[in-house]
Amino acid sequence: MFGTSVREHRVVFAAMSVALVFAVSCSSNNNSSKSNAAVTAAATKVASAAASAPAPAASAAASKAAGTAAVAAGGSPVASGAVAETFKGPGGNAPWVNVADGCHGVKAPAGAEAPKASDTGVTPTEIKLGTTFALSGPTSVYSPIIKTIQDCFNAVNADGGIYGRKLNLDVEDDQYIAANTVPLTKKLVEETKIFADTSPLGTPTNTAIFAYMNEQKVPQLFVVTGASKWADNPKQYPWTFGFQPDYLTEGQNYAKYIQQTPALKGKKIGILYQNDDYGKDYVRGLKIVLGDKGTADNPIVDEETYAATDADVSSQITNLKAKGADIFYLVATPAFAGKALKAAADQTWHPTVVMNSVAIASNLPDLSGGNANIAGVIADNYYHTSNETSDPSVKAVQDFLAKQDPGLQLSNFAVVGYMLGQVYVETFKRAGVNLTRDSMIKAVQSYKGFVIPQLLPGITVNTSESDHRPIKCIKLLKYGTDGVTTYFGDNLCP
Amino acid sequence: MMNTRSRTALTNIRELSVSALLTVIFVGLFIIIISHDRLLRTAVIVAAIGLIIALPLPRRTWKPLALALTFGFLIVAPFFLEKFEVDRLTDYAVYVMAAISLNMLIGMSGQISLGHGALLAIGGYAVGIMVQQHHVSFYLAALLGALLAAGVGFLLGLPAVRLTGPYLAIATLGLAISLPTIGKWVKVERWTKGSQGMEFSSRYLPNVPNWLQKIPGGRTLEVYEFRFFLTLAATALSALVVWNFGRSRTGRALVALRDSEPAAQVMGINLARYKILAFVVSAFIAGISGAFLSYELASVHPDTYGLDLSIAILAMIVIGGLNSILGSVLGAIFIRWLTLNKTSLPAPTDLPLLGALLPDKFKTFPTYAAGVYYGLLLILIMILMPKGLAGAYYRLLHYPYRERFFGRSGPHVPLEPAVTEAPFVLPASDNVHEEVTPS
Numbered sequence: 001m002f003g004t005s006v007r008e009h010r011v012v013f014a015a016m017s018v019a020l021v022f023a024v025s026c027s028s029n030n031n032s033s034k035s036n037a038a039v040t041a042a043a044t045k046v047a048s049a050a051a052s053a054p055a056p057a058a059s060a061a062a063s064k065a066a067g068t069a070a071v072a073a074g075g076s077p078v079a080s081g082a083v084a085e086t087f088k089g090p091g092g093n094a095p096w097v098n099v100a101d102g103c104h105g106v107k108a109p110a111g112a113e114a115p116k117a118s119d120t121g122v123t124p125t126e127i128k129l130g131t132t133f134a135l136s137g138p139t140s141v142y143s144p145i146i147k148t149i150q151d152c153f154n155a156v157n158a159d160g161g162i163y164g165r166k167l168n169l170d171v172e173d174d175q176y177i178a179a180n181t182v183p184l185t186k187k188l189v190e191e192t193k194i195f196a197d198t199s200p201l202g203t204p205t206n207t208a209i210f211a212y213m214n215e216q217k218v219p220q221l222f223v224v225t226g227a228s229k230w231a232d233n234p235k236q237y238p239w240t241f242g243f244q245p246d247y248l249t250e251g252q253n254y255a256k257y258i259q260q261t262p263a264l265k266g267k268k269i270g271i272l273y274q275n276d277d278y279g280k281d282y283v284r285g286l287k288i289v290l291g292d293k294g295t296a297d298n299p300i301v302d303e304e305t306y307a308a309t310d311a312d313v314s315s316q317i318t319n320l321k322a323k324g325a326d327i328f329y330l331v332a333t334p335a336f337a338g339k340a341l342k343a344a345a346d347q348t349w350h351p352t353v354v355m356n357s358v359a360i361a362s363n364l365p366d367l368s369g370g371n372a373n374i375a376g377v378i379a380d381n382y383y384h385t386s387n388e389t390s391d392p393s394v395k396a397v398q399d400f401l402a403k404q405d406p407g408l409q410l411s412n413f414a415v416v417g418y419m420l421g422q423v424y425v426e427t428f429k430r431a432g433v434n435l436t437r438d439s440m441i442k443a444v445q446s447y448k449g450f451v452i453p454q455l456l457p458g459i460t461v462n463t464s465e466s467d468h469r470p471i472k473c474i475k476l477l478k479y480g481t482d483g484v485t486t487y488f489g490d491n492l493c494p
Numbered sequence: 495m496m497n498t499r500s501r502t503a504l505t506n507i508r509e510l511s512v513s514a515l516l517t518v519i520f521v522g523l524f525i526i527i528i529s530h531d532r533l534l535r536t537a538v539i540v541a542a543i544g545l546i547i548a549l550p551l552p553r554r555t556w557k558p559l560a561l562a563l564t565f566g567f568l569i570v571a572p573f574f575l576e577k578f579e580v581d582r583l584t585d586y587a588v589y590v591m592a593a594i595s596l597n598m599l600i601g602m603s604g605q606i607s608l609g610h611g612a613l614l615a616i617g618g619y620a621v622g623i624m625v626q627q628h629h630v631s632f633y634l635a636a637l638l639g640a641l642l643a644a645g646v647g648f649l650l651g652l653p654a655v656r657l658t659g660p661y662l663a664i665a666t667l668g669l670a671i672s673l674p675t676i677g678k679w680v681k682v683e684r685w686t687k688g689s690q691g692m693e694f695s696s697r698y699l700p701n702v703p704n705w706l707q708k709i710p711g712g713r714t715l716e717v718y719e720f721r722f723f724l725t726l727a728a729t730a731l732s733a734l735v736v737w738n739f740g741r742s743r744t745g746r747a748l749v750a751l752r753d754s755e756p757a758a759q760v761m762g763i764n765l766a767r768y769k770i771l772a773f774v775v776s777a778f779i780a781g782i783s784g785a786f787l788s789y790e791l792a793s794v795h796p797d798t799y800g801l802d803l804s805i806a807i808l809a810m811i812v813i814g815g816l817n818s819i820l821g822s823v824l825g826a827i828f829i830r831w832l833t834l835n836k837t838s839l840p841a842p843t844d845l846p847l848l849g850a851l852l853p854d855k856f857k858t859f860p861t862y863a864a865g866v867y868y869g870l871l872l873i874l875i876m877i878l879m880p881k882g883l884a885g886a887y888y889r890l891l892h893y894p895y896r897e898r899f900f901g902r903s904g905p906h907v908p909l910e911p912a913v914t915e916a917p918f919v920l921p922a923s924d925n926v927h928e929e930v931t932p933s
Contacts, residue, residue, distance in 0.1 A: 135837070136865045137802075173837045178691075178798040182791050183578075183585050183834055190578035204795035207691040211792060215696075229690055276678060277688065 100422035100452040102396065103152035103404075105159030106429045115163050119436040121195030122165070127428070127435065129153075130170040130188035132181045132209075133201045133224075139176035142201055144413035145224055145420070146171055148397075149199060151404045152421025162428045165435075169198065176201065178208035185209045189218050196221055196440060199243070199420055203227040203277065214239045219440055221427075222420055222470070228281060231468035239437075241444055241468045243420065245382055247278055247356075251285020253380065253474050253492035254354050258298055258327060259289065264352060268301040269294055270325025272316055272340055274332055275305040282331040282356055301325050306336060314343040321349040330355040338367025345373040353377040357474070360485070371483035379485070380474040380492070383419065383454050386412050393453035419454050423461065423470070426450065458491045519886070522871075531838075533579045534831055540567070568726055572719040573711070580722050581790070582834075586827050587725040588786045591732050593810040593822035595779035598736045600808075601817030602745060603772035604752030605654050606662050609669030610807050613650075613777045615799035616643040617784025619677060622692045622794040623685050625699065632700045632789065640781035646673075647777020651770035658755075670804040677796035691795030699789060700724065725786050732779045733819050739775065740817070748772055749817075806833070813875055815882030824883040832868055839867055 108115070114124070121128035133146040153167040161167065170192060174180040181200070188194045189212075196219035200206055203225045210230070213220040220240040223230055228248035230240045245253075258264050271286070273279035283303070294300035302323035304316035313336060320328065321344075328344065328351040330337055337359035344351070345368075357380050365371045384391045389398060389410070397418045398410045408414060428435070430443035447470065450461040456475045463470050473493040477485045523538055544560060551559075572580045596610045620639025624630040630638075646669075653665040677686045686692070702720045709715050739745045747768050751758035759765060788794045806829060814825020879886040 171837070175802070175833075176797075177800075177802060178791060178793065178795055179585075179787065179803070180833060183582055186578040186581050187834075190576060204691055204797040207693055207795050208791045208793040208798070211693050211695070227690055277690065280688065 098448070098450050100419075100426060100450070102400065103155040103159075103418075103421055103425060105156050106162045106425070107160065108163045108433055112163070112433050115165055115433050115435075118434050119195060121193050122435050125161075125165055126168050127162070127165050128168050128170070128192060128194045129196055129198045130172065130192055130194035131198045131200045132172045132174040132184050132188075132205060133199075134176040135171065135173035137175040137177075139202070142224070142413060144408060144411055145417040146199065146201070147405065147408055148401070148414045148417025149421045149424070151401070151408070152418065152425070155400070155404050156425055162425065163433045163435075167424075167428070170194065174202075174205055176205060178202075178204045181205040182208050182212070185212065189213075189216055194218070195435075195437065198222070198424060199224050201225070206230065210237065210240060217437065219437055219444070221444060222423065224416075224420075226278065226281070234466055234468045237468075238465075239441065241463070241470065243423075243470050244416070245471050245474055246469070247281035248285040248288070249469065249472055249494050250357065250380065250474060251282040251287075252289050252494045253285075254282075254329065255286045255289030256494075257378075257476065257489075257492055258354065259295070264327060265297050267298060267326035267352065268324055269298050269327045269329055270301055270320035270323060270351070271303045271329045272313065272320065272332065273303070273305055273329075274336065275307050278358070279305070279331045283329075286329060298327065306332070310336075312343075313340050314346070316340075317343040317347055317349065320351075321347055326351050328353045330359070332356070332359055334359050334364055334367055338364055338369070341368035341373045341377070345369065355379045357381050360477075365483040371479075371481060374479045374483060375481040377479045378476055379479075380476050382456055382459050382471060382474050383415060383452075384456065386410050386415055397454065415454050419452050422452055423450075456487065456491075516890075531831070531835060533575065533582060534827075565730075569723075572722055577716075577718055580718055584718075584722045584725045584790055586830055587722070587729045588783055588790055589807070589810065589826040589830050590823050591725075591729045591783035591786065592780060592807050593814065593826040594729070594732050594736050594819065595776045595783060596807050597811040597814075597817060597819075597822045598739070598779070599772055599776035600811060601815075601821070602736075602740055602752065603748035603769065605651075605769055605772055606659065607650065607666040607773070607776070608663050608801075608804050608808065609650060609666035609673070610776075610780050611799045611801065611803035612669045612673035613643045613646060613780035614784030614787055614803065615674045615677065615794075615796070616646060617781035617786075618788035618794045618799065619686060620781070621785045621788045622687075622694070626692060626694050627685065629698055632698075632785075636782055636785035636789075639785050640778045643781025643784065644774045644778040647773040647775075647780075648770060650777065651773030654769045654773060655766040667801075667804075670801050674796040674799040677794075677799075686794075686796075691793055691797075693793040694788070696792065699792070721789065725790070728782060728786060732782065733822075736779070737819055744768070744771065809872065811882075813872065813882055815884030818882070818884040820887065821882050821884035824887075828883060832871070836865070836868060 117123045131146065133143060134140045135143050135146075150169050150171065153169050156162060157166045170188065172184040172188065174184050181202075185197065185200075188197065197209075197213060199222045200209070200220065201224045206220070206223050206225055206227075207229075209220070214237045217239060222241055222243035224243065226244065226247050228242075228246040230237070230242045231246075258269070269286075269290075271283060273283050287300075290298060290300065292300075302320050302325055304313075304319055306313050306316060313332075317340060328340075328349075330340055330353055332340060332355075337355055341353065344353075353376065355377050360379050360381060365374055368374050384394050386394060386397075388394045394410075394415065397415050400418065401408050401410055401414060427440065427443045430446055431439045432443075445463045445465050445467075447461045447463045452461065455461075455471070459471065459473045459475065461470045462472070473491040475487050475491050476489050477487045479485055523542070544563065568583070571583065575583075592610065592614060595613075596607065599605050599607055617636065617639040620642060621632060621635045624635035624638065625632050650666060650669060654662055657665055676682065678688055679686075696717070700720070702715045702717060706720065707714050740749075747758065747763045748771075750761060751763055751765055751768055755765060784799070787798075791798065810825035810829045811822060812825070813828055814823070815821025875883070879889075881889075
């Protein structure tokens with residue numbers, strides 16, 4: 001009879017769709033490649049940094065040379081000079097040690113009042129926290145961040161909690177889909193009645209709850225994304241805080257470096273960037289400082305783009321060379337950065353290369369066709385990557401994971417999560433025994449030169465009522481002829 | 495013609511699969527009932543009680559009754575539920591609307607689209623750009639967005655004239671991948687806000703109209719309640735339109751071309767015209783649902799409308815039941831519920847019986863357990879309920895035990911249309927609507 005084939009198609013199709021959905025939902029431990037441009041700027045950054053390897057020895061040397069951070073062996077910091085003078089402790093005026101000290105419980109000072117149910121989600125024995133994160137789907141590669149935060153909270157709880165309160169974190173899986181984030185966040189805020197949303201992941205997801213959280217006056221703390229808008233308008237959105245340097249800031253930092261380096265004076269800038277969110281933020285940051293056409297000293301002579309699906313960037317390199325660019329502002333993922341550097345070498349174009357941190361991968365020398373092609377390339381970073389296991393701060397993370405969560409491997413995500421966990425502990429400590437959302441926000445805004453050992457020397461956490469970007473500074477690094485990176489120069493801050 | 499012996503064997507298999515089906519349904523309901531979701535738990539219990547009461551009644555009496563009760567519940571519900579539960583209902587309603595639009599296309603006319611997420615994006619961005627940047631009324635923007643989506647639906651229908659099945663699926667897949675990406679294009683960033691996405695200011699979204707502000711009981715209608723009623727109205731309207739459409743001349747023509755294109759052609763149906771029409775109507779409803787999705791999320795972002803949205807809607811209608819409004823409703827709620835409650839489901843080691851059997855190393859399993867459950871459930875449902883949840887519902891309703899217990903009340907419909915060909919041939923229609931089944 002007629003139509004049999006149509007019906008068969010439908011059966012095949014149904015099976016196909018089931019398989020697809022299954023595959024999507026079960027791919028939690030997938031090694032997400034840059035599947036689409038959707039990956040948030042921050043996410044991309046962390047992902048590529050996961051493979052990065054500034055040589056341990058070099059960085060350790062650099063950290064000693066810089067000498068600003070007070071990090072003792074074993075990762076336990078000794079008191080640094082600066083103390084948060086503007087912030088008073090719950091017991092009165094006890095000044096805090098201004099250095100993160102791992103994930104430990106906090107005891108109430110003598111004579112402090114007993115903890116009570118001081119705000120939504122706070123009881124005498126518990127602080128309810130919640131967040132949305134991609135635990136399944138391609139973006140779940142970032143889940144070690146939230147897992148390490150949770151491990152940190154568990155360690156704190158085992159150590160007596162914070163002023164006797166346990167940190168109870170409820171992580172909901174939104175699969176990086178904003179349409180899931182909204183109902184899940186509403187559930188957390190209105191049903192679970194959480195005290196604060198701790199580090200939700202992603203740009204589209206946070207965009208969808210951004211206004212809601214501020215309407216509900218629920219702290220949306222240290223969002224894990226590289227977009228810049230969270231902190232653009234703290235007056236309108238006082239409850240939202242970023243964490244890491246966003247790409248916009250990083251772009252601005254590079255611009256300042258170019259402006260302030262005498263050797264680069266009078267040189268023309270050529271740009272190659274990936275035509276998506278992260279690439280555009282970098283270029284926008286550069287132009288905020290230098291202007292749309294660059295400065296008189298450093299004019300922008302050409303802008304080339306590539307798509308993540310392109311096979312080759314050599315024609316873009318040809319254009320850049322033809323326009324006479326002497327500074328090559330390279331905003332690309334490791335694979336494309338490698339292609340671009342190789343193409344530049346092949347075409348005997350030898351500009352000063354300023355490369356984004358996303359491209360710092362351990363295999364960059366291979367991707368670019370040899371150490372010779374990357375010698376002299378300038379890039380940046382803001383924390384010790386997981387490859388620097390000889391660094392005491394990274395060792396501390398490794399030891400912590402081995403003790404607390406042996407199933408979790410040391411990775412850059414874990415380092416970031418550990419940094420976040422420590423900042424949370426410190427913030428709760430500063431927010432005091434009488435914990436309210438207001439005191440929490442005041443505590444988040446109280447950081448002045450707060451040191452996290454995992455941050456590169458001299459990079460500290462700084463916040464205020466008008467500044468919701470805790471980490472803004474970066475440190476430059478340079479590739480040597482042997483492919484090994486060395487940190488150099490002062491920290492760059494906007 | 496089958497002989498008596500094979501008929502008995504077939505009946506046995508049928509009995510067995512029905513009991514397996516019932517087991518799965520009861521386990522599913524059990525999981526829902528022990529879950530934290532008060533909303534769905536209540537709904538399931540009420541529905542179960544309703545079903546028990548309804549079974550002895552003739553269908554003609556109880557079908558309108560059930561509809562009236564459901565809508566009655568939905569209209570009173572917001573006044574008893576928490577805000578987030580009302581928002582959750584709104585969320586379900588939006589997805590039901592999206593599922594209805596795709597079900598009309600795939601279930602009724604047999605055309606396949608993997609690009610429905612993109613059509614939703616058009617509705618969403620229409621609201622974002624018109625309402626937020628130019629302060630047009632939401633209603634007008636939603637309508638214009640839907641018209642725009644219908645226009646794209648027309649273009650999407652063009653390849654359908656020449657392509658069928660998997661080929662059409664891939665052609666429409668192109669739309670799902672490419673269109674949302676345009677939202678990130680730097681040249682249109684002025685309007686779309688690029689990859690940063692656009693969040694809505696509630697100032698420009700619909701306000702509670704004056705005549706609704708004072709409601710009986712002496713309180714004013716909250717914005718979220720109004721949003722729910724608005725979404726519910728739009729969903730009910732879409733359902734009504736599609737239901738009527740299915741019974742109309744055009745709808746029957748679509749069913750005809752779905753079941754056999756040559757036969758439909760013989761009957762004088764212009765295939766190209768009807769296929770495109772199906773795409774246009776479906777896209778229009780999809781556009782409206784996209785507008786409501788952006789309204790619910792109060793934001794638009796290219797990634798919201800990615801391929802996973804298209805696939806999720808497809809899963810909804812296949813799980814729910816093709817060419818069935820009830821299927822769209824059940825499927826959308828089921829998939830949404832599962833997606834949003836994955837992390838709250840019990841870990842395998844916490845399950846009764848199974849938990850004791852599993853080795854300790856599954857203790858670290860829960861993060862991934864959700865995905866495994868999800869996949870296993872989909873496979874189980876497809877095996878046991880080939881016509882989806884709605885199909886299973888009709889199957890249970892027509893199952894002989896009903897007659898055995900309650901006598902022959904209401905029009906009895908045979909379990910399957912009499913199969914005159916070889917027994918392995920599929921039933922003649924994927925239509926789970928009882929109206930169309932021969933009686």
